[in-house]
Amino acid sequence: MSINSNQGNEKKKKFKVPHVYAILLIFMAICTLLTYIIPAGQYDMIENASGRTVVDPNSFQYIESTSLGLFDYLKSVPQGMVETAQIIFFIFIVGGAFSVVQSTGAIEAGLGKITKTMSGKERAIIPIVMVAFSLGGAVFGMAEETLPFIPIMVTLAIALGFDSITGIAMVLVGAGAGFAGAFLNPFTVGVAQGIAELPLFSGIGFRIIVYICMTTLAISYVYWYAGRVKKNPKISIMHEFDQTREDVLDLSVLKAFTLKDKFILMIVLATIGLLVFGVMQYGWYIQEISALFLGMAIVVSFVANMGLNGFSEKFIEGMASLAGGAMVVGFARAILVILTQGHILDTILYATSTGVSQLPATLAAVGMYIFQCFLNFVVPSGSGQAAVTMPIMAPLSDLVGVTRQTAVLAYQLGDGISNIFTPTSGYFMAGLALAKIPWNKWAKWMIPLVVLQYLLGGILVTIAQSIKWGPF
Template structure:
């Protein structure tokens, strides 16, 4: 009877597609009541298109119809096609690697080596990913690591949530508390007219604080699941995974396995080099992993047919999660086509300006936190908000550096929570972790990080964090 009741409870929680479509419909309804408005975009000194903060004007209303709601989903999929196909290709590529058996053999060796000290891997790996997020804005680049860390975490006695969390929460904490991320701190400081990467000392302290929260949360959770695996909401599903390691049946590494793992390692090195040196993004990374899959299939003696069959199977398994990205993008499509996104931005910024001086900085922070749910792009959020927040900061006695810090935390923290974040939803798809289970699990950590961010914004305002 209790099993039946539990199953009924699980059925009652809405599917992520239902949640996203509901939000899309709500946004469409708002286009009938919220006045339409727009800011003009201008080119700044760096050649970047940004909002002109003095140009807001109301325009003719363009409410989104019922058919527009339906049409927003395929439009969202077209706009995020790069991310969607990236998920397909990376998922398919890892299916090819999995078919060679090399990953199992390699992870089996690591698992045996780490016996008795499994939890030590959590802070080490999370710190590495956090540095990637803090220094070069590592986000989409984390995705190839997720299937590996999920398999390793389960083999070490943890669960798939731990595996995803080590990667996403590690890089996400570094991204939120970044001290020299060119895509957030660099862009925002450039728009605000601040010296590039100024205030780094304060940001390093903030980075260490946010990363410590993430590592502590993951470490404590992993220890609890290690002692009692049934505490995990993914416990039943993790037992059914095809990529679970049975240490008693894993073969020793042979020459072919070592060559496959070497190819995977070189691919990761090329990925980092390409991103840092040449600015590679989704398309280039997809091509890199497709090439890796072909090489791995040959080294692992799968042959060309084996490559194709496993690639297709892997992509098929990614379909449900990959298409979520398009559904999430539909929210922004509706707000943009209904021309109410800028109105929301205008009204909210005015509300922030009317707060008492001591609370204005926190108001900016809350505004940026909320804005990130509908504009999850770091550089995109900077382009639409910093041109408004920077002069507003001058008027209300908040330093521009504090305004940038408020943006930085507001933009970064929810990137591993909001379903409108494309790379995050792609990560969950690769790990086969439902968003509702992830959200319920991660929200205490997100709230703690929000609190830490708020404290640092308050301190920054109190000390007049500068240079100005």
């Protein structure tokens, strides 16, 4: 046999990571089959003292089987689309809006100016940007709010000699580390401590240590990777695709940074400022942010003299380029639809809590953490996961000798770490769509960091339980 023939066989045998749609369809099929294997069960939902609807931990009961068929499997996708419609259309609107801004050349000119300024010290921007986003995640639960920054940071990263992975990582990994190690996030720490009847934002000292550890690990990983890509761009798994991007900044023919460009970028910065103000002051969410960026695109089109037709054409181009990434959000939601309609999610929760109750205190704390890590792959909503699990985990922690504060930390880390890895996380998949990065390529890059974060999380939970972190 010839050498060329051997090489051909090796190529054939090389494993190819399935497309994210294929992964989700397979996962949906497995969950559908599980409705025939796992007994159906459910908890009753009650309203707690603060008015939040939560699980009644003493109400679990097995119910008549609700096994799902092939048609239920297929219907779960459109149902998932309906339930995540806000996020899907948010992706379209933000993508269309930035297509309008990008077409003016203002971002290209502005980033060219930054690139010249950062010449020779490009990597210094990484910790600065990541700390800023991590504080957003730690203080007010920045998640969906990161999305408008992604197209800008991807373009900047490539212009500085890095790649699109570095660009999106500065935003998502930074905010994700802060979200996982949050010390003031009202949507995770606040909700979970309220359900566990702990003083609001108590234990902040140790929580800040957790934040510093998670953020330092995240920055170190991205900084190390960016340095390698800077030395040898071809090691990037996105190298070939990044060369074909239309929004890449050509440093050899930098556009002049005109007064009009400055004005357009001021509009973009003012929009981002309004976003932060609206989220913190008025609790803005997907609809308000979508409206804000639609308004930004319209104003920019007038400043750039694009006309209504020019605006419409660029807006449609932006939306069309993100269609595949946007629709995957609905496919991801279909998994939760199947588990819920098949009434097996509560059974899994009940079985896990029963198993954890048999373990010694330290192992029970780690067991809670591991369970929360796995659960986040199907219930990626932070406040939603708290509402489902904390009413069970809080009293369970009392029984097995785990402090409630530790149980909250186990939930917080288990919920936060995989938000920028699991394809069932809507805002994360939206971010990948905006960056035009396939999930399988991101997963290949992200797996080592996720493993390190999980290990660090397990160590922090163990320490918290060892010191009897409280007040109780």
